[in-house]
Amino acid sequence: MRGQSFSSQLAVWGLSLLFLHCSRPVPEAPAPGAPAPRETIILGWSVSSLNNEFFVTMKQGIEDAAKEQGITLLQANANADVAKQVADVEDLLQKGVAVMLITPQDSEAIVPAVKRCNDKGVPVVVVDIGAAGGKIAALIISDNYQGGRLAGEFIAEKVGPQGKVVHIQCQLGAANAQKRGQGFKDVMAEKGIAVVAEQPADSMKDKGMTVMENILQAEAKIDAVFCQNDNMALGALLAAKNAGRLKEMVIVGFDGNREAMNALALGDLAATVTQNPYQMGRAGVETAVKLVQGDKVPAVIKVPVSLVNSETAKSLHQVPE
Template identity: 45%
Template sequence: MRKILIATVASITVLGAAMTAQAAESIALVVSTLNNPFFVTLKDGAEARAEALGYDLTVLDSQNDPAKELANVEDLLNQDVAVLLINPTDSDAVRSAVRTANRRDVPVITLDRAASGGTVVSHIASDNVAGGKMAGEVIIEALGGSGAVVELQGVPGTSAARDRGEGFHQAVDAASGIRIVASQPADFDRTKGLNVMENILQAQPEIDAVFAHNDEMALGAIKAIQASGRDIIVVGFDGTDDGVAAVEDGSMLATIAQQAAKIGAMGVETAAKVASGEDVPAFTPVPLQAVTK
């Protein structure tokens, strides 16, 4: 009998065969959205690893909606899944989903974004604090230790936005010549990154650099900067294909590269271990690197 993995990537998209295995063999993965290249890559990595391990992988898309995410989790729990993996739409909002799984005695593993409540047996993610600090250090070096900097934040309430911001400020707040002239959320979205950056450009006559909490916002900010005709360096985060291409063509100074496919693959591997009764680490960090031209 084939073992089944059910993945919820926050709308419901079904990939693979229907669930036919016994409850003890079923694993569920909950991810936030397929409307972001990073999470598409994460999904691809999970699918590839599931195939290699002999699992059928089903993917559900919650469309960045915590209510849909909770509904997806409840649907999966009604199928008596053995392990639930979640990439939260929001670290606070996902607590209800995690606690629902806890009440059903279903182990929970989080990917990329942590849950701020409930019991989680393992968390697999990049060290976002270290990555944010790396981005800050890249900007400080590029500016020679002095300049006006804008921070485009991710979705408020997510651990990724919080941790990337924390690491970034560890670096820039210690640099006496660096001034943060604006720090606003753009929700990890390219269009919002464009719109927010346009407003900041109008309000701030002096900007030397931008740190965006992900490549999507960075790419939106670059479009706004190019339209303004101003010379401003931009550093992104995630190392998506579009982000790396922007570094290579010189429109972005750097991106802090995560290994999205590896996070997805490690999630599947960890879920399989939990399902078979093996011990797993409480936290598995995935290495980061600064990609520059």
């Protein structure tokens, strides 16, 4: 109506707004005793290198568990560079991670990064290898010493007390990898078996091959070789095969990666001590969630190992299909 007053129009608009406001749905209050919604956790993972199937499988375990838990996962690959890994951890800290997972390239070199996390109040979970210093909330690790003993006992049974064996090591700064070596050497000492050569090949296949080539030239008799990981074992296998000497020795690795399993099935590799990197990765994420929730976690979580040979290799499935 043209003659309607301005004050009357305001009254109508006010009633309309009141109606709209009252007609909006009211959010439901949480049920009594229901858990409060959890904020999204930002988890950082600094890995030494993904040029190793073991860590690629660990990555899958971490990613699967993070997805299931609704976690935002930030990753950094150091490509076997200790300085880059320290820088990677600093970068992840700047991005506001709630927990830091670290898979170190070197147990000593990672200490400054661990201490930096400590200074920031960010809990550290070390997955494999170990750290020589700083405060660690939890260490998730294979039972490396026992694994080394399993390899030693297998070799001792194959070669007898007169055997001559070779020991090829991971990088000497990888403390927990060296526990494999200690377990192996303890069995050799107990059985009176001579270790005629011991050299590091830094966990790499190509270096394992080069080291083994040099040892083959220096040693006329080699009955067995223990390598602290499968990559080096596969390199040593190639060197022995190229030299026409593979049949005179047994070669044992450590990890249980797919290429090693194939070599076992072919009868080229005698045995390997299998780890479960997929489960280790999952355990890292599960531990991180507990820490964010304020739960207590074990200081050390050991994932079991086992020794397999060519007869059992085909039945092993480390990662779900």
